[in-house]
Amino acid sequence: AQTVTQSQPEMSVQEAETVTLSCTYDTSENNYYLFWYKQPPSRQMILVIRQEAYKQQNATENRFSVNFQKAAKSFSLKISDSQLGDTAMYFCAQTGANSKLTFGKGITLSVRP
Amino acid sequence: EPEVTQTPSHQVTQMGQEVILRCVPISNHLYFYWYRQILGQKVEFLVSFYNNEISEKSEIFDDQFSVERPDGSNFTLKIRSTKLEDSAMYFCATGQGASGELFFGEGSRLTVL
Numbered sequence: 001a002q003t004v005t006q007s008q009p010e011m012s013v014q015e016a017e018t019v020t021l022s023c024t025y026d027t028s029e030n031n032y033y034l035f036w037y038k039q040p041p042s043r044q045m046i047l048v049i050r051q052e053a054y055k056q057q058n059a060t061e062n063r064f065s066v067n068f069q070k071a072a073k074s075f076s077l078k079i080s081d082s083q084l085g086d087t088a089m090y091f092c093a094q095t096g097a098n099s100k101l102t103f104g105k106g107i108t109l110s111v112r113p
Numbered sequence: 114e115p116e117v118t119q120t121p122s123h124q125v126t127q128m129g130q131e132v133i134l135r136c137v138p139i140s141n142h143l144y145f146y147w148y149r150q151i152l153g154q155k156v157e158f159l160v161s162f163y164n165n166e167i168s169e170k171s172e173i174f175d176d177q178f179s180v181e182r183p184d185g186s187n188f189t190l191k192i193r194s195t196k197l198e199d200s201a202m203y204f205c206a207t208g209q210g211a212s213g214e215l216f217f218g219e220g221s222r223l224t225v226l
Contacts, residue, residue, distance in 0.1 A: 035214070043202055045156070045217035091156060099144050099208050100169060101215055103156040 006104035021077040023092030039089040119218035136188040136205030146206040
């Protein structure tokens with residue numbers, strides 16, 4: 001079975017600063033993908049970034065990057081130069097061979113002006 | 114950019130009534146999913162659908178729930194006799210498979226009174 005753990009329920013960051021959101025996971029599969037999804041107040045699920053487990057290089061998408069530690073089963077999201085529009089719920093998620101997504105509980109991020 | 118479309122965006126119904134939520138997937142996607150998010154809680158997997166049949170379902174997906182793809186385009190979730198605890202946001206997601214990215218619709222908010 002797959003599990004995804006986000007132990008921080010909420011975080012706050014000053015605009016323009018950097019924040020890191022933590023996530024750990026567990027799986028018995030060799031091939032899997034990891035994702036961070038953003039859910040703004042509109043409640044739409046928006047893909048922020050994805051990481052393929054077989055790739056050692058950390059994924060980067062503009063101001064968003066991950067620190068993927070496969071041995072430790074850790075997948076944190078770093079948001080640089082935080083913007084007010086980054087305020088949202090962030091979910092860490094994982095897929096296995098059947099593409100089913102397993103989500104963590106999410107973390108509420110507030111960006112302060 | 115292709116997108117997953119869900120209707121209705123919001124439905125209010127009386128307890129015991131039947132509800133059908135509809136999803137139009139991205140045209141070349143083969144894997145279809147329904148997820149549920151009760152307000153303030155994590156996103157939960159309900160069911161996955163591939164090759165015109167259910168490939169996996171969760172404990173939540175009991176006999177009150179059903180899915181089908183009747184005309185090759187719409188992917189529907191039916192709740193036969195709604196309960197108060199069915200009030201949630203229901204997300205349709207589709208993908209090409211092979212542990213790749215899932216694309217989410219904007220969700221259908223169901224309120225059961």
